[in-house]
Amino acid sequence: VTGYWVRPFHVSTALSAKAKVAMSRFEPSSAINYGKMHENIITVRRRLNRPLTLSEKIVYGHLDDPAGQEIDRGRTYLRLRPDRVAMQDATAQMAMLQFISSGLPKVAVPSTIHCDHLIEAQIGGAQDLQRAKVINQEVYNFLASAGAKYGVGFWKPGSGIIHQIILENYAYPGVMLIGTDSHTPNGGGLGGICIGVGGADAVDVMAGIPWELKCPKVIGVRLTGTLSGWTSPKDVILKVAGILTVKGGTGAIVEYHGPGVDSISCTGMATICNMGAEIGATTSVFPYNHRMKTYLDKTGRGEIGSLADHFKDDLVPDEGCEYDQVIEINLSELKPHINGPFTPDLAHPVSDIGAIAKKSGWPLEVKVGLIGSCTNSSYEDMGRAASLAKQALDKGLKCKAQFTVTPGSEQIRATIERDGYAKILSEVGGIVLANACGPCIGQWDRKDVKKGEKNTIVTSFNRNFTARNDANPATHAFVTSPEIVTALALAGTLDFNPETDYLTAPNGEKFKLEPPSGDELPSRDFDPGQDTYQHPPAESSSVKVDVNPSSNRLQLLEPFDKWHGKDLEDMKVLIKVKGKCTTDHISAAGPWLKFRGHLDNISNNLLIGAVNIENDAVNKVKNQLTGEYNGVPDVARHYKCVFKYKSPWQNYNLCCIFSQQTLPQFHMKHFICLVFMQSTLNWPAVHSSYSNKLLQPLFTCSVSFLQFPFSLLYFFYSMIQANGVNWVVVGDENYGEGSSREHAALEPRHLGGRAIIVKSFARIHDDKISITGLSSFAPGKPLTAVIKHSDGSQQSISLNHTFNETQIQWFKAGSALNRMKELQ
Secondary structure, X not given: OOOOOOOOHHHHHHHHOOOOOEOOOOOOOOEOOHHHHHHHHHHHXXXXXXXXXXXXXXXXXXXXXXXXXXXXXXXXXXXXXXXEEEEEHHHHHHHHHHHHHHOOOOOOOOEEEEOOOOOOEOOOHHHHHHHHHHHOHHHHHHHHHHHHHHOOEEEOOOOEOHHHHHHHHOOOOOOEXXXXXXXXXXXXXXXXXXXXXXXXXXXXXXXXXXXXXXXXXXXXXXXXXXOOOOOOHHHHHHHHHHHHOOOOOEOEEEEEEOHHHHHOOHHHHHHHHHHHHHHOEOEEEOOOOHHHHHHHHHXXXXXXXXXXXXXXXXXXXXXXXXXXEEEEEEOOOOOOEEEOOEOOOOEEEHHHHHHHHHHHOOOOEEXXXXXXXXXXXXXXXXXXXXXHHHHHHHOOOOOOOEEEEEOOEHHHHHHHHHOXXXXXXXXXXXXXXXXXXXXXXXXXXXXXXXOOOOEEEEEOOOOOEOOOOOOOOOEEEEEOOHHHHHHHHHHOEOOOOOOOOOEEOOOOOEEOOOOOOOOOOOOOXXXXXXXXXXXXXXXXXXXXXXXXXXXXXXXXXXXXOOOOOOOEEEEEEEEEEOOOOEHHHHEOOHHHHHHOEOHHHHHHHEOOOOEEOOOOEEOOEEOOOOOOEEOHHHHHHHHHOEEEEOOOOOOEEEEEEOOOOOOHHHOOOEEEEEEEEHHHOOHHHHHHHHHOOOOOOOEEEXXXXXXXXXXXXXXXXXXXXXXXOOEEEEOOOOEOEOOOOHHHHHHHHHOOEEEEEOOOEOOOOOOEXXXXXXXXXXXXXXXXXXXEOOOOOEEEEEEOOOOOHXXXXXXXXXXXXXXXXXXX
């Protein structure tokens, strides 16, 4: 045995004579560079003088400077060179708008856009898709034209969910891929390091700039035994989530290893990695094995599998490598699990959930069962669910609950239709939805319950935060495997255990379901279905990006202001958040997805789901300038956009109080002009008196662009002086848990926020806060917050931060994009 210290050089030498292997069939000129990764691994291993985990091999194999990079798990920041970028259509809008702002002509690495988030589940697949194409036409046109202009591949609506498309076409062992969706780690099922990021990170990579990642710790999950019976790959991650909780994986890569790995299919490994996002992990990964090789062969990528075989030593962990934490799971002893409600880490064996639900007062009746989504929509998943549905149909039984089926891709949809699975699932009562995210992300026009009505749903999705799926905070959502969802939909009740309990056929016969079965991959080749991919043209100088200036869904970005060089003083506390504050609380999805390309409009959902610790109310905070209580974004806008016009006339002041929109350069739609006697009051008195209706203005007029000449409007604006108020948000632990949602970071900044102060990040209101020490802002050096209470007292607290030198430069420039332009 050669061992990890020495790697036979003859392998890479022999391979250099072979033709290069393309990353994908869509990018024949972009080759996989295992040779470079191998050289980096050798360099780093010699420097560290120890065996490496698989995660370390792939991550360090993509270092920009493997010889000089400081490497310390959990402390240093790594500068990396990812292989490619993937963006879903909701986050791609902001990412592409940012890339356009960079002024660069083309993306530097292979990149793709996937239209999956904007299709609402309403009637059925074909109808919902057609409706989405009409409603979202301007967004799709923008993304298609931007992709064509800047060299980005475009997957049209109906193609499927981004993560399934990546698994089928772009992921491969050893790849480093970043994607603008939190469940990008799905690609770890094919042995890649695939990480969910925000749009700004994607822009860095597309611009050819080294991407920064805090050197991750590595959590090892050692699997022994074999999956069998009702236990599925989903149960592995449901169990792990129960152990690590929603924040236990923060700052770490979860690396699965051990003899039990070989009993899990490639798509099953993808399921486990996908839901790893729910434990806060940077990503998750499995070692290369024969299951991955088979999947590559079946998806038309046999050459990649052959190349991976030659470099297999680099695609598995070194013997004797050390993990920061190790979890052991015996698959032979693992039981089916179901997690929830309201959080994906509340784990229960299926055998216990009935008793727990009764004790907790959770509704037992299952209203809807939903299978599919990016987590569980593989051919194997659909086949195992169909095997249960077929047993029920043979007894004349259909689902008691509503039942929906979401294929993960057009290829999966076409193949399960060809092989009869779709027909079986439809006959048992299922509605086949579009190849899209749908109810998993809240794109569900649910009609069977009213908002506020307590009810239970079971899904094979990955996330079940409050109101996540249907915007109803009273919905108790549980996540489990497609097999258990199907069984519970047939039974119609949460306290049904398919391993022991019986169903009753229409003729009164009692029968027990046999454990599910299904082929890992189709015996014939996959049916690709309709061709839904748009190649970017070789020559794109004449392509124009389609953005309507009057659109309420798309808005070209304006640069953020630079830091003024001083400490941030006398900032208001916009809200002190009580308890859990996920990205769903910060920037809700569902109906808000349509504004993902318009920063000002989507900012109207800022923190509307967060609980105010002052009054235990949602979206109700005190405006410290008026004393009134309003919605969070309303108060934030008021702080940002309080303006006073100094009248040239002797006796009058013109004061403009702005509501939902802002000034012309922020695409203001309306404002109210209030004219007061200058001699009787000053600005604070105007605001306070008017708000309390103790003093009425001489006259009021509502103005809009359609009713008021723009030149005169701009004349008024040019003589208005900003009196904006900076503010901060104070929160608890694990702030920002959930999707890698760019808007959760952009919206506070856009509405005048200057800092988020919390106990930890996931990856009362009369007080003022000042942040001092910014003139000597440096990595590892805490800042100071001075809290000025309403009673006149003060206290100072130390604020830790994780800014490195590069990120401090971003702060001073106003944003990473601003800094990028400075360096051009």
